[in-house]
Amino acid sequence: xxxxxxxxxxxxxxxxxxxxxxxxxxxxxxxxxxxxxxxxxxxxxxxxxxxxxxxxxxxxxxxxxxxxxxxxxxxxxxxxxxxxxxxxxxxxxxxxxxxxxxxxxxxxxxxxxxxxxxxxxxxxxxxxxxxxxxxxxxxxxxxxxxxxxxxxxxxxxxxxxxxxxxxxxxxxxxxxxxxxxxxxxxxxxxxxxxxxxxxxxxxxxxxxxxxxxxxxxxxxxxxxxxxxxxxxxxxxxxxxxxxxxxxxxxxxxxxxxxxxxxxxxxxxxxxxxxxxxxxxxxxxxxxxxxxxxxxxxx
Numbered sequence: 001x002x003x004x005x006x007x008x009x010x011x012x013x014x015x016x017x018x019x020x021x022x023x024x025x026x027x028x029x030x031x032x033x034x035x036x037x038x039x040x041x042x043x044x045x046x047x048x049x050x051x052x053x054x055x056x057x058x059x060x061x062x063x064x065x066x067x068x069x070x071x072x073x074x075x076x077x078x079x080x081x082x083x084x085x086x087x088x089x090x091x092x093x094x095x096x097x098x099x100x101x102x103x104x105x106x107x108x109x110x111x112x113x114x115x116x117x118x119x120x121x122x123x124x125x126x127x128x129x130x131x132x133x134x135x136x137x138x139x140x141x142x143x144x145x146x147x148x149x150x151x152x153x154x155x156x157x158x159x160x161x162x163x164x165x166x167x168x169x170x171x172x173x174x175x176x177x178x179x180x181x182x183x184x185x186x187x188x189x190x191x192x193x194x195x196x197x198x199x200x201x202x203x204x205x206x207x208x209x210x211x212x213x214x215x216x217x218x219x220x221x222x223x224x225x226x227x228x229x230x231x232x233x234x235x236x237x238x239x240x241x242x243x244x245x246x247x248x249x250x251x252x253x254x255x256x257x258x259x260x261x262x263x264x265x266x267x268x269x270x271x272x273x274x275x276x277x278x279x280x281x282x283x284x285x286x287x288x289x290x291x292x293x294x295x296x297x298x
Contacts (some may be wrong), residue, residue, distance in 0.1 A: 018075025158197035167202035167225030
């Protein structure tokens, strides 16, 4: 386990108060912190009163902690952004890295698929014909990657996903019965994108459904045929995005929000929790409600 000297040398700090030779051997939520000498936690500014009441352990916090009386038995790692610092420490010292160069013998991979290096492909994964999987890609157990899907480098895909399925598109035939519209496009997932668990991303009718660089897709999300998700956008649990919608960059789409097909969501916009979006959203707008309406800034 690391000592605090190693931890503080790995991040940018503003000030350290305490014993840098103290070992940090466990991470504990602030609300459950019980003055364990070798435990490490973090606090946002809202909860500094709790952090300041601790008598032992190590705390990552902002300079506002200095407004409180401090314990001589605690260690204070003072940084500009405590949550980010905690994330960086967690990743470097405590996060168990998934093994690479592992392709489960229970996976089924078509001989035409092109596989990169340093992959994790979990148990019972299916990769169909003409798929391209980049380097350093992780695909969790039971996920299905259907034909012609392209997954670029450094992508992380969780378990029980279906990528590249046929979209829900129908036209009435001569007898008035609904007949499936063929979907002959594909899905492209670009570098550093992440997809959670139990999510479906459908292939386009023509062209591609595209998840752009560094986009993050949560669990239980449905992304329909021909959708484009912009760079660095976050699509949160239970969201549904209708076909051919274009989601801009740096968009936050909150849980259980729904977007009608064929509209544009502008860059840097926010879709509120449970919002039902039936018309275009402009850049930087915040929309909430059913039907979704722009939230006026105070």
